[in-house]
Amino acid sequence: MSEIPGDLKFLKSHEWARVEDNGLVRVGISDHAQSALGDLVYVELPEIGASVTAGTGAAVVESVKAASDIYSPVSGEVVEVNEILADKPETINEDAYGNGWIFAVRISNRDELNDLLDADAYAELIENEDH
Amino acid sequence: MTEKTVLNATHRALGARMVDFGGWDMPINYGSQIEEHHAVRREAGMFDVSHMTVVDLHGDQARAFLRHLLANNVDKLKVQGKALYSCMLNENGGVIDDLIVYFFDEAHFRLVVNAATRAKDLAWIEQQAKAFGVEVKERPEFAMIAVQGPSARDKVVGLLHDVDRDRIRKLGKFVAAAAQGPHGMPLFIARTGYTGEDGFEIIVPQEQAVALWEALAAAGVVPAGLGARDTLRLEAGMNLYGQDMDDDVSPWEANLAWTIALDEGRDFIGRKALEAQKAAGVKRQMIGLVLDDKGVLRHGQKVLTAAGDGEILSGSFAPTLNKAVAFARVPVGDLGDVRVDIRGKEVPVRVVKYPFVRDGKPCEGI
Numbered sequence: 001m002s003e004i005p006g007d008l009k010f011l012k013s014h015e016w017a018r019v020e021d022n023g024l025v026r027v028g029i030s031d032h033a034q035s036a037l038g039d040l041v042y043v044e045l046p047e048i049g050a051s052v053t054a055g056t057g058a059a060v061v062e063s064v065k066a067a068s069d070i071y072s073p074v075s076g077e078v079v080e081v082n083e084i085l086a087d088k089p090e091t092i093n094e095d096a097y098g099n100g101w102i103f104a105v106r107i108s109n110r111d112e113l114n115d116l117l118d119a120d121a122y123a124e125l126i127e128n129e130d131h
Numbered sequence: 132m133t134e135k136t137v138l139n140a141t142h143r144a145l146g147a148r149m150v151d152f153g154g155w156d157m158p159i160n161y162g163s164q165i166e167e168h169h170a171v172r173r174e175a176g177m178f179d180v181s182h183m184t185v186v187d188l189h190g191d192q193a194r195a196f197l198r199h200l201l202a203n204n205v206d207k208l209k210v211q212g213k214a215l216y217s218c219m220l221n222e223n224g225g226v227i228d229d230l231i232v233y234f235f236d237e238a239h240f241r242l243v244v245n246a247a248t249r250a251k252d253l254a255w256i257e258q259q260a261k262a263f264g265v266e267v268k269e270r271p272e273f274a275m276i277a278v279q280g281p282s283a284r285d286k287v288v289g290l291l292h293d294v295d296r297d298r299i300r301k302l303g304k305f306v307a308a309a310a311q312g313p314h315g316m317p318l319f320i321a322r323t324g325y326t327g328e329d330g331f332e333i334i335v336p337q338e339q340a341v342a343l344w345e346a347l348a349a350a351g352v353v354p355a356g357l358g359a360r361d362t363l364r365l366e367a368g369m370n371l372y373g374q375d376m377d378d379d380v381s382p383w384e385a386n387l388a389w390t391i392a393l394d395e396g397r398d399f400i401g402r403k404a405l406e407a408q409k410a411a412g413v414k415r416q417m418i419g420l421v422l423d424d425k426g427v428l429r430h431g432q433k434v435l436t437a438a439g440d441g442e443i444l445s446g447s448f449a450p451t452l453n454k455a456v457a458f459a460r461v462p463v464g465d466l467g468d469v470r471v472d473i474r475g476k477e478v479p480v481r482v483v484k485y486p487f488v489r490d491g492k493p494c495e496g497i
Contacts, residue, residue, distance in 0.1 A: 064358060
């Protein structure tokens with residue numbers, strides 16, 4: 001299993017959130033999730049300017065076999081989307097925690113971050129899932 | 132309870148991602164479905180298809196029984212080893228299963244049927260066989276490995292006993308023969324498959340299946356999961372039971388008219404219903420779709436046409452084409468501009484003749 005970066009927060013549904021220096025929250029899916037989904041072939045990105053709500057669908061990733069909703073870990077406005085994924089969805093398979101990010105949100109309520117799992121709690125979650 | 136093939140531990144040792152497939156614990160992929168798909172299109176890949184069921188039919192009336200049971204006509208099978216693809220229909224003309232029948236001799240035929248429909252198939256076959264005094268014998272002691280791809284036949288032939296090589300190399304399409312594999316293992320080799328590539332489907336005694344798998348791997352045949360098998364067969368324009376046809380769909384509606392033999396004087400199960408449907412005009416048709424935009428077509432999505440709504444049957448990203456393709460069942464009539472509802476958005480698609488891929492290359496117009 002790959003290392004889980006310690007600065008990330010997670011949803012139980014395997015999305016990660018990274019709070020950046022400028023206050024934006026960048027969102028992607030975990031390495032565990034990309035591995036479970038398999039080869040990704042399409043990512044439906046949210047619109048820039050769209051408002052998203054914590055715990056509800058904001059994007060869709062499609063592997064060869066299935067489409068999966070990607071929930072936003074936090075509420076706010078989408079201010080960036082990862083255009084690279086339009087042509088290279090496999091970037092998520094290759095670098096889930098880095099270049100494979102999906103969108104970035106200007107968060108409306110920072111308290112929501114406290115509801116997310118930290119890296120250790122997420123590691124424990126997927127450990128238990130595997131058994 | 133989930134059933135396991137004799138190769139289950141081999142799949143796990145290779146790091147396969149396992150899924151439940153019709154009650155069987157089967158490998159969906161060994162890392163990358165797309166790489167496995169390409170391996171079959173470009174070189175050779177192998178699939179564990181031991182979950183499929185081998186059924187031997189014995190009895191003097193075996194041929195007469197199959198004339199009655201199947202929509203295609205077994206009288207096309209004249210030479211030992213020859214195989215035939217057919218639907219097995221219910222009285223309403225719906226498809227109970229699609230299968231391959233092999234001819235050994237007048238008192239011995241072999242069927243290979245789908246895994247997910249095994250119990251239903253056996254009950255139906257046994258019920259129908261009684262009147263003909265035909266013995267229906269399931270052969271669970273066999274495993275089955277499909278080796279597919281442009282170099283599949285060479286790689287298999289290289290593993291055979293010297294005396295068998297020429298004969299098996301010359302085996303015609305849809306013909307099977309016995310041969311000796313590594314360590315003298317008895318193989319039943321059929322030049323059939325489900326990927327649109329050349330290759331063999333090999334029936335082997337269970338206790339020798341792992342050795343055959345390993346010998347094939349050593350010869351450079353890449354293990355491929357059922358995920359790749361699905362995208363390969365979709366590209367090749369082949370139906371999947373349960374998705375593209377079922378008990379409520381007739382062969383007319385599943386683009387399988389070519390498998391129906393309406394020969395004089397043969398009263399097969401479902402014939403009356405098929406003839407009535409044809410006389411009244413078949414209401415639904417199966418078409419091929421290509422999505423040129425980004426996105427993926429999926430089973431169950433709504434298809435909008437000028438003739439009325441239909442739905443996607445098998446649909447997937449096609450790795451050879453690098454875009455999504457699908458089969459759809461839609462009303463018969465002028466379809467106009469066809470669109471698919473993908474998560475609430477109507478996306479235009481092109482109606483095409485399939486197969487989508489043949490001999491490893493996109494077909495014209497795809």
